[in-house]
Amino acid sequence: MRSGLRVGPAPAESNQQVACIVMIETAQALANTAEICATDGLDGVYIGPSDLTIALGGRTSTDTSVAERFDAALAKVAEEARTAGIAAGIHCPDGATAAKRLAQGFTFATVSSDLVHLEQAAAAHLRDATA
Template sequence: MSSQDFADRLRARRPAVGYWVILDAPAATERIAGVGYDYVVLDAQHGLLSTRGILDGLIAIDAADGATVGMVRVEANNATPIGRALDAGAAGVIVPLIDTAEDAAQAVRAARYPPSGIRSYGPTRSGLRIGPTPAEANAATVVLAMIETRAGLDNVAEICATPGLDGIYVGPSDLCLAVGGKFPGDPDVAERFDEAIALIARVAADAGVAAGIHTQSGEMARQRLAEGYTYATVSSDLDHLRGVAAAHLATVRE
């Protein structure tokens, strides 16, 4: 799938399923990208990835089979990490901690070349897949804003209405804390959390933008898609590595 095809898919709100990568292990990332996910996200905020790790991870995704695109969850809503991820070849960025429509507009500007934005022209590796003109690059680049704070939830309608924003992405761990949870997954706020999840999906649909969410399993990803989310990401390499290793150990010890 080309970057433009992926952008068109999200903008048309056609379902997509992705995977989350935390580890700086290009060979493993390449293997995961070959499974058949629509996109693989490299986590530059909480993941164990340096700038070189992001580059190597994107190369690994491209090397897999060409059907999966690489995305980057950048470390902050700032033009430098956003531009660096896109220059390295990301099909788009997921920008954390978006509280307001102005925050979302700032992220959009950082990811777009003039006159639509402020991105400096230096495509380096991204020029292999996106462009070559700035207008073509803008059209093929996806910008997603994370909804994960109390302010972001309160302002989700205004955020979704931001010109140039392709969609939103729910960070469920932080969102659970934002609605009063003592820890991610706190059962005491399950009802409030579920209401927030449903609200975000409705607001995004009304605005005509894609709503995405991180999930812990294929079952939960399927549920969220059925509930109206456009795209869902499944767990992460580190969680699956530990889970499978623990399951095998338990089997042996039984």
């Protein structure tokens, strides 16, 4: 394994510093969550909410018609991960949603994306400049 620009520590040492996290974003993965979470060497699971919403029958990534199934899926994944003693993460569009998901039992959340942050900052600068 390489680390940065130089050869890093021995692979065994590196393995102790690297997390193995798999995504749960398909109906099949959701059906097999307990087995996935029990995989030896797995450190966590991570939900891609847009793909999971579509996998649950949503027409778009923000389709609220599957909200009840989506919420049940989130609860299942968080509980199965907790039972297996691994982390459960989820991507969130904003900080308020991240706080909600953490309160629901997720152990980590990613917030937004670099492109969205850049768009928001650019829009704020433009508003300030034209006010």
